Amino acid sequence: MKNNIRQFCFPTSVxxxxxxxxxxxxxxxxxxxxxxxxxNISPQVEIVADISDVPLKHIKADKKWLKIxxxxxxxxxxxxxxxxxxxxxxxxxxxxxxxxxxxxxxxTVGGNVVRPHPLNNLPAVFLALDAVAVATDGRKEKSxxxxxxxxxxxxxxxxxxxxxxxxxxxxxxxxxxxxTDRLAATKTDWEAWAxxxxxxxxxxxxxxDVRIVLGAVLPRATRMAEAEACxxxxxxxxxxxxAAGFAVTxxxxxxxxxxxAKAYACEVAGVLARRVVIAAFQD
Amino acid sequence: MAKKxxxxxxxxxxxxxxxxxxxxKDVSLRVGAGDNLLxxxxxxxxxxxxxxxxxxxxxxxxxxxxxxxxxACLLFAAQAxxxxxxxxxxxxxxxxxxxIQTAFVEAGAVQCGFCIPGMVLAAKxxxxxxxxxxxxxxxxALDGNLCRCTGYVKQVEGVxxxxxxxxxxxx
Numbered sequence: 212m213k214n215n216i217r218q219f220c221f222p223t224s225v226x227x228x229x230x231x232x233x234x235x236x237x238x239x240x241x242x243x244x245x246x247x248x249x250x251n252i253s254p255q256v257e258i259v260a261d262i263s264d265v266p267l268k269h270i271k272a273d274k275k276w277l278k279i280x281x282x283x284x285x286x287x288x289x290x291x292x293x294x295x296x297x298x299x300x301x302x303x304x305x306x307x308x309x310x311x312x313x314x315x316x317x318x319t320v321g322g323n324v325v326r327p328h329p330l331n332n333l334p335a336v337f338l339a340l341d342a343v344a345v346a347t348d349g350r351k352e353k354s355x356x357x358x359x360x361x362x363x364x365x366x367x368x369x370x371x372x373x374x375x376x377x378x379x380x381x382x383x384x385x386x387x388x389x390x391t392d393r394l395a396a397t398k399t400d401w402e403a404w405a406x407x408x409x410x411x412x413x414x415x416x417x418x419x420d421v422r423i424v425l426g427a428v429l430p431r432a433t434r435m436a437e438a439e440a441c442x443x444x445x446x447x448x449x450x451x452x453x454a455a456g457f458a459v460t461x462x463x464x465x466x467x468x469x470x471x472a473k474a475y476a477c478e479v480a481g482v483l484a485r486r487v488v489i490a491a492f493q494d
Numbered sequence: 495m496a497k498k499x500x501x502x503x504x505x506x507x508x509x510x511x512x513x514x515x516x517x518x519k520d521v522s523l524r525v526g527a528g529d530n531l532l533x534x535x536x537x538x539x540x541x542x543x544x545x546x547x548x549x550x551x552x553x554x555x556x557x558x559x560x561x562x563x564x565x566a567c568l569l570f571a572a573q574a575x576x577x578x579x580x581x582x583x584x585x586x587x588x589x590x591x592x593x594i595q596t597a598f599v600e601a602g603a604v605q606c607g608f609c610i611p612g613m614v615l616a617a618k619x620x621x622x623x624x625x626x627x628x629x630x631x632x633x634x635a636l637d638g639n640l641c642r643c644t645g646y647v648k649q650v651e652g653v654x655x656x657x658x659x660x661x662x663x664x665x
Contacts, residue, residue, distance in 0.1 A: 218504055242573065246550060246568055247568070261570075313563040317565065
């Protein structure tokens with residue numbers, strides 16, 4: 212296929228990569244893990260920037276944040292001892308669900324976030340954990356809450372104006388209850404019908420705080436506010452989980468305009484949400 | 495060959511010069527800017543890198559890139575510049591097969607053989623990291639390699655046999 216590539220660049224620092232983006236606005240294709248198909252290149256692309264040498268592979272925590280470098284692969288996240296303990300291991304578990312072994316070794320968290328697809332698993336987890344995406348335009352660093360970053364108009368800025376460098380998850384979430392599950396043909400099948408993440412905090416058997424996020428059903432990962440309201444302040448028991456599940460189905464039916472094509476997904480998403488709520492809050 | 499500081503590669507008349515360490519030898523290549531690594535390796539005679547789906551789904555083009563399982567059909571050839579590629583040709587030969595290859599034959603894991611180079615390399619990546627895997631770990635390591643002849647049972651047995659052989663050899 213015809214392409215207009217003039218250069219392949221291999222920046223070795225964040226500053227160098229960000230400079231490249233700002234110098235050739237809209238003409239740079241950033242590649243890292245390389246799970247993007249190489250033959251579908253826009254004719255606008257003149258420079259391919261392979262950022263895999265940029266040192267952004269850290270997974271560490273300080274008093275305020277858990278920090279995950281944008282170039283961490285799914286395999287590295289799955290095997291991280293820190294992520295295995297964080298929020299009941301929900302990030303590591305989600306990374307382990309991703310596609311197949313070579314994709315888990317090649318694909319990066321940054322690519323999963325900035326090339327948004329409804330079926331990508333990690334944006335739903337980060338949205339549930341109140342995470343922020345840290346990016347730079349070469350001059351200054353900017354933080355985007357996940358609720359913001361998943362909007363298409365913001366997402367378009369990544370790879371053209373901003374270089375994603377890190378995902379930060381608030382430290383308070385370390386001890387939160389969490390669970391995730393997905394309905395798909397196989398455990399790691401990328402094309403799930405529904406994907407659900409529930410995180411939250413409870414005290415004396417009651418739900419203090421909760422996030423219910425659905426992926427795959429809608430164009431982007433979305434919090435289910437009405438289902439969350441069903442749980443807040445309630446005893447963490449099966450009847451609350453059933454109520455949350457019904458609320459998820461009703462909310463999704465509204466959000467998908469009762470589309471017949473999505474009717475099945477809305478139903479199963481409610482059942483999935485109920486199961487994940489039970490798993491997240493069980494002792 | 496150092497991986498760091500790979501610099502800038504200029505494309506002239508749609509082509510660029512790259513150097514890849516393939517099976518232990520530095521190979522200088524002139525490739526098209528949009529060429530993928532799969533076609534480039536096959537054009538160099540590494541036909542053990544199979545062309546299956548060309549879409550990242552089947553695993554027949556699996557190679558080890560700096561020791562990690564990677565799908566050659568998804569990478570630009572230029573992305574491998576300055577990096578180490580291992581194909582099945584670099585692992586063993588007909589005269590001197592690698593213990594994983596021997597184990598696959600002994601376990602009856604090879605039928606038509608099309609998927610086997612990718613499976614053997616996926617197994618090598620697993621056994622390099624975990625010399626004593628259990629069956630679920632083996633199945634997980636092979637979950638990106640599709641086989642249309644078998645039910646995967648023999649390949650899983652082959653990897654477990656290879657693990658035993660390699661451990662015995664290193665003791």
